[in-house]
Amino acid sequence: MSQTVGINFKKSSIDALIAGFMALILFGPIVGVVLDGYGFNTEFGKVAWMVAAVAIGRFVMSSFLQTERGIAMAFRYANNDEGVEVLPPGHKSKMVWIIPLVIAIGLLVPFIASKYVLTVIILGLIYVLLGLGLNIVVGLAGLLDLGFVGFYAIGAYGLALGYENLGLGFWSMLPIAAIMAAIAGAILGFPVLRMHGDYLAIVTLGFGEIIRLILTNWASFTHGPNGVSAPLPTFFGLEFKRRSRDGETFHEFFNIPYDSAYKYMFIYIVLFAVVWAVLFIKHRLVKMPIGRAWEALREDEIACRSLGLNHVLVKLSAFMLGASTGGLAGVFFATYQGFVNPSSFTFFESALILAIVVLGGMGSTLGVVIAAFCLTVLPEMLREFAEYRVLMFGILMVVMMIWKPRGIVRVTRTGFAAKKGVVK
Amino acid sequence: MDIVLQQLVNGLTLGSVYGLIAIGYTMVYGIIGMINFAHGDVYMVSAYITAIALAILTFFGIESFPIILVGTLFLTVAVTGAYGWVIERIAYRPLRSSSRLAVLISAIGMSLILQNYVQLSQGANQQGVPTLLTGALRFNVGDGFVQITYMKLLILFISILGMGVLTYVIQKTKLGRMCRATQQDRKMASILGIDTDKVISTVFVIGAVMAALAGVLVTLDYGAFDFYVGFIIGIKAFTAAVLGGIGSLPGAMLGGLILGLSEALFAGLISSDYKDVFSFSLLVLILIVRPSGLLGKPEVEKV
Numbered sequence: 001m002s003q004t005v006g007i008n009f010k011k012s013s014i015d016a017l018i019a020g021f022m023a024l025i026l027f028g029p030i031v032g033v034v035l036d037g038y039g040f041n042t043e044f045g046k047v048a049w050m051v052a053a054v055a056i057g058r059f060v061m062s063s064f065l066q067t068e069r070g071i072a073m074a075f076r077y078a079n080n081d082e083g084v085e086v087l088p089p090g091h092k093s094k095m096v097w098i099i100p101l102v103i104a105i106g107l108l109v110p111f112i113a114s115k116y117v118l119t120v121i122i123l124g125l126i127y128v129l130l131g132l133g134l135n136i137v138v139g140l141a142g143l144l145d146l147g148f149v150g151f152y153a154i155g156a157y158g159l160a161l162g163y164e165n166l167g168l169g170f171w172s173m174l175p176i177a178a179i180m181a182a183i184a185g186a187i188l189g190f191p192v193l194r195m196h197g198d199y200l201a202i203v204t205l206g207f208g209e210i211i212r213l214i215l216t217n218w219a220s221f222t223h224g225p226n227g228v229s230a231p232l233p234t235f236f237g238l239e240f241k242r243r244s245r246d247g248e249t250f251h252e253f254f255n256i257p258y259d260s261a262y263k264y265m266f267i268y269i270v271l272f273a274v275v276w277a278v279l280f281i282k283h284r285l286v287k288m289p290i291g292r293a294w295e296a297l298r299e300d301e302i303a304c305r306s307l308g309l310n311h312v313l314v315k316l317s318a319f320m321l322g323a324s325t326g327g328l329a330g331v332f333f334a335t336y337q338g339f340v341n342p343s344s345f346t347f348f349e350s351a352l353i354l355a356i357v358v359l360g361g362m363g364s365t366l367g368v369v370i371a372a373f374c375l376t377v378l379p380e381m382l383r384e385f386a387e388y389r390v391l392m393f394g395i396l397m398v399v400m401m402i403w404k405p406r407g408i409v410r411v412t413r414t415g416f417a418a419k420k421g422v423v424k
Numbered sequence: 425m426d427i428v429l430q431q432l433v434n435g436l437t438l439g440s441v442y443g444l445i446a447i448g449y450t451m452v453y454g455i456i457g458m459i460n461f462a463h464g465d466v467y468m469v470s471a472y473i474t475a476i477a478l479a480i481l482t483f484f485g486i487e488s489f490p491i492i493l494v495g496t497l498f499l500t501v502a503v504t505g506a507y508g509w510v511i512e513r514i515a516y517r518p519l520r521s522s523s524r525l526a527v528l529i530s531a532i533g534m535s536l537i538l539q540n541y542v543q544l545s546q547g548a549n550q551q552g553v554p555t556l557l558t559g560a561l562r563f564n565v566g567d568g569f570v571q572i573t574y575m576k577l578l579i580l581f582i583s584i585l586g587m588g589v590l591t592y593v594i595q596k597t598k599l600g601r602m603c604r605a606t607q608q609d610r611k612m613a614s615i616l617g618i619d620t621d622k623v624i625s626t627v628f629v630i631g632a633v634m635a636a637l638a639g640v641l642v643t644l645d646y647g648a649f650d651f652y653v654g655f656i657i658g659i660k661a662f663t664a665a666v667l668g669g670i671g672s673l674p675g676a677m678l679g680g681l682i683l684g685l686s687e688a689l690f691a692g693l694i695s696s697d698y699k700d701v702f703s704f705s706l707l708v709l710i711l712i713v714r715p716s717g718l719l720g721k722p723e724v725e726k727v
Contacts (some may be wrong), residue, residue: 040483159526191708194715198528209700217701263435321476391537397530401529
C-alpha cells in the first residue's frame with residue numbers, strides 16, 4: 001500500500017503567515033526605524049523586502065518538508081551526530097601525493113605572488129595556526145575554550161613588550177612565547193579542570209576578557225589602547241629595512257635592490273615551516289595515546305574517568321598544547337603587523353577562530369586548514385561584502401550546527417588489522 | 425562614609441538590573457540545562473528598541489513621562505519577547521537531541537548574528553536617549569551627601585515589581601507549575617501531557633521580557649548604549665546567576681544584588697578601570713570554590 005504524501009498548502013500558508021508576522025516584529029523596529037540622534041529615519045522598503053523573503057522562504061520550506069523527500073531529509077538531519085568514521089584497514093591515503101605538491105606550490109608562492117596577495121596568505125596561515133591550536137582544545141578534547149584569543153595576545157604582546165623592555169627579538173621570542181602561552185594555558189587549565197561544557201566556556205571567555213582589559217588599562221606597561229610596536233624578524237642578524245642603524249641590512253649584504261616585500265617573503269617562509277611542523281606534530285599526537293585520550297574525553301568524560309584515564313593530565317595537556325600554538329601565532333601576528341594593540345584581541349577574534357574549527361570539522365586537520373583560508377582570504381577578496389562578514393560567521397555557525405555538527409570534513413581514521421601470521 | 429553609602433545605593437540599583445537579566449539565564453539553565461549565550465544580546469536589542477520606541481513616541485508628540493514610560497515598556501517588552509521566542513525556535517529547538525557543544529556553538533552564532541544585525545541596520549556609533557526623569561532625593565551624611573535619583577528609585581521599584589510578579593507566576597499559576605514540572609523531569613512532564621516545547625519557548629520569552637525590563641530601565645537612566653553592551657552585561661548577569669546558584673530564581677536576584685553591591689564598592693573605593701576584571705575574576709573564583717552557588721543544589725552527574 002503506497003501512501004501518497006500531498007502538500008497541504010493551507011498549512012504552508014499559515015506557517016508562512018506566522019513567519020512573516022514574526023519577521024515584521026523582529027525587523028520592523030530595528031531595520032525600519034534607524035536612529036538618528038534623538039530622531040529617526042524610516043526604511044520601510046527594506047523591511048518589506050525582508051519580511052517578504054522570510055514569508056516566501058518559509059512557505060517553500062514548509063511545502064518541501066511535507067513532500068516525501070523533505071520528510072526523509074528532515075529525518076536524516078534530526079540524528080546525524082555520529083562519531084568518527086573508521087576506514088577499512090590498509091586504506092591508502094591520497095595525502096602522500098598531495099602533501100609534497102602543496103609544499104612545492106607553497107614554496108613557490110612568495111616568488112610569484114604580489115606583495116598584497118602574500119600578506120593575505122600570511123594572514124591566512126596565521127589563522128591556520130590559531131585554528132590548529134584551538135582544534136586541539138575544542139575539536140579533539142571537546143573543551144569549549146572561548147578565551148583562546150588570550151593566548152594569541154600573550155604571544156603578540158610577548159614579542160612587542162619583550163623587545164621593548166628586554167631587547168628580545170623575533171627568534172628568541174618564538175619559543176619563549178610558546179612556553180609563556182603554555183604556562184598561561186596551564187594556569188587557566190588548573191582551576192577549570194572540574195568544569196566542563198558551558199561553565200568552561202564562560203570561564204574561558206572571562207579569562208580572555210580579563211587579558212584584554214588588563215592590556216587596555218595597564219597603560220604604564222602596555223601603553224593601553226595606543227599599542228606597542230613590534231620588531232621585524234631578522235635573517236641571521238640581517239634586518240629587512242632600507243637602512244639599519246647597526247650593521248648591514250638584508251639587501252645590502254646580498255647586494256640586491258631593496259624591496260619592501262622581502263620581509264613578508266621571509267615571514268611567509270618561516271610561518272610556512274612552522275605550520276607544517278605543527279601539522280606534523282599534531283598528526284603524530286592524534287595517533288599517540290594522548291591524542292586518543294583527548295578524543296575519548298570529548299566523547300564521554302565520565303566513561304573515560306571510570307576507565308582509569310587521568311583526566312587532569314589529559315585536559316591540561318590539551319590546554320597547554322593548544323595555547324602554545326596560539327602563542328606562536330601571536331608572535332607571527334605581531335611581527336607581521338609591526339604593531340599590536342588591544343583591539344586585535346576581542347571576543348570576536350575568539351569567535352572567528354571557533355568558527356574556523358567548527359566549520360572545518362571538529363578534530364579534522366584538513367578541514368581546519370581549508371576553513372581558515374576560506375574565512376580569512378575570502379572576505380579579503382570580497383571586499384564589498386566585508387561588513388557582512390561577522391553576520392555570515394554567525395549564520396554559518398548556527399546552520400552548520402543544525403546541518404552538519406561535525407563540520408564539512410568528517411574526521412576519518414584508518415582501522416587496525418592484525419598483522420599476517422600473528423593471529424592464527 | 426558618604427562615598428560608601430553612595431556606592432551602596434548605586435550598587436543596589438545596578439544589582440537589581442543584574443538580577444533581572446540573570447533570571448533569563450537561570451530559568452533557561454533550569455529547564456534545558458544550558459546557558460543561553462545570546463541572552464546578553466537580547467538585552468542589547470531591548471536597549472535599541474527602547475530608544476526607537478522613545479523616538480516614535482516623541483515623534484507623535486507625546487510628552488508626559490508616565491505615558492512614555494508605559495508605552496516604551498510595552499513596546500520593548502513585546503518586541504524583545506518575540507526575539508526570545510525566535511531565538512529558541514532557530515538556534516535551540518532544531519538541536520534538542522544534539523550534543524551540548526553543538527547547542528552552545530549555535531548559541532554563540534546567534535549572539536554574533538544579533539550583534540551584527542543591529543550594527544548593520546543601526547550603525548556602529550554609540551546611540552543615546554534624552555534624560556526624561558530628572559531630580560533626586562538628597563540626604564546629608566556627615567559633611568557630604570548621598571543622592572538617590574528618581575530614576576534609580578524607579579529602577580528599584582520596577583525591578584522588584586517584575587521579580588515579584590515572576591515569583592508569583594512561577595509559584596502559583598498553572599504556567600508556573602508546568603515550568604517547574606518540566607524543569608524537574610522533561611521526559612516525564614511530556615508523558616503527563618505537558619507540551620514541553622511550548623514551556624521551553626515560554627521560558628525563553630520570560631527571560632527575554634525580564635532582559636527587556638532591564639534594558640528599558642538602564643537605557644532611560646544611563647542614556648548611552650551601542651551594539652556591544654550586551655556582551656559585558658551578559659557575562660555579569662551570568663556571574664550573578666552563578667553566584668546565586670544557577671537554576672534558582674531567588675538565587676538570581678540575590679546574586680545580582682551581591683554582584684552589584686560588590687562591584688560598585690570596588691569601583692568606588694579601589695579602581696573603576698578594573699571593575700570588569702573584578703567581576704570576571706569573581707566569576708572564576710565562584711566557579712572554582714562553589715560551582716553550585718549560594719542557593720543552588722550541587723550538580724549530579726548522571727551516567
